[in-house]
Amino acid sequence: MTARTGKCCSVAALIVLALGALASSGCSRQATVNSVEPLGPEPSLAQQAQSVREGKSNQIRLDRTLVTDDDLEQLDGLDDKLLRVNFSRTTITDLGMARLGSMQQLEQLRLASTKVSDAGAAHLDKLKHLRFLHLIDAPLTDAGLDSLHGLPSLESLYLDGARLSDEGIARFIDAMPHVHLHIDGGHHRTDPQSHEHKHEPHD
Numbered sequence: 239m240t241a242r243t244g245k246c247c248s249v250a251a252l253i254v255l256a257l258g259a260l261a262s263s264g265c266s267r268q269a270t271v272n273s274v275e276p277l278g279p280e281p282s283l284a285q286q287a288q289s290v291r292e293g294k295s296n297q298i299r300l301d302r303t304l305v306t307d308d309d310l311e312q313l314d315g316l317d318d319k320l321l322r323v324n325f326s327r328t329t330i331t332d333l334g335m336a337r338l339g340s341m342q343q344l345e346q347l348r349l350a351s352t353k354v355s356d357a358g359a360a361h362l363d364k365l366k367h368l369r370f371l372h373l374i375d376a377p378l379t380d381a382g383l384d385s386l387h388g389l390p391s392l393e394s395l396y397l398d399g400a401r402l403s404d405e406g407i408a409r410f411i412d413a414m415p416h417v418h419l420h421i422d423g424g425h426h427r428t429d430p431q432s433h434e435h436k437h438e439p440h441d
Contacts, residue, residue, distance in 0.1 A: 287312045290319050297322035297346075305349075307334035313341065322346040326374075332358035339364050345391075350374035352399075356382035363388050372396035380406025387413040396420040404428075 280302050289295040296319060305328040313320065320341050328334075331353045338347060339361035345368060352375045359382035362368065369391050376382075378400040386395065387410065395410075395417055407426050411419065419429050 283309055283312045287316060290316050296320060299324040301326045305330060307331055310334050310337045317341055318343055325349040329353055336361045344368055346370040348372040351376055360385040365389060367391050369393045375399040377401055383410050392417050394418040398422055
């Protein structure tokens with residue numbers, strides 16, 4: 239091997255080593271950028287209820303904590319103070335919906351439960367200030383949707399997992415033409431509000 243050939247081989251080797259170092263550095267930096275800090279503890283229902291009781295807040299939100307009917311006893315004394323409820327994980331039944339239906343100042347209710355029936359939805363008819371309602375995985379039928387026709391302040395209704403017919407949806411639209419209606423994440427084809435996005439407020 240000539241001196242010139244040896245020099246070329248050395249240069250090529252250096253280039254390969256340099257590219258390898260850059261690739262390693264890039265992967266390491268990407269991993270650091272994409273790393274996610276673990277979430278801190280979520281304030282309990284009791285803690286948030288106490289904040290509402292003391293006038294420090296008007297809402298309760300639980301994204302990771304499972305909420306049951308029994309847990310709703312923590313809402314005692316908040317009927318005229320609590321404006322917004324957001325429960326992402328629950329086993330709430332129609333009994334729990336009756337408790338929530340007594341929170342007559344509620345403006346927003348969002349909860350996920352597979353155990354809420356048409357009878358549970360009917361308990362909400364007392365919520366005359368309710369503006370935003372989102373029921374996730376609740377297997378409501380047309381009867382449950384019919385029971386929401388009398389909510390005078392309702393602006394936005396999101397139903398995911400409901401078992402509704404076109405006729406039931408048409409009745410709701412006729413009765414509540416001003417309400418922004420979402421079914422399973424989208425607008426029904428007959429919804430006159432399909433281009434007006436009055437979405438519920440986010441925390």
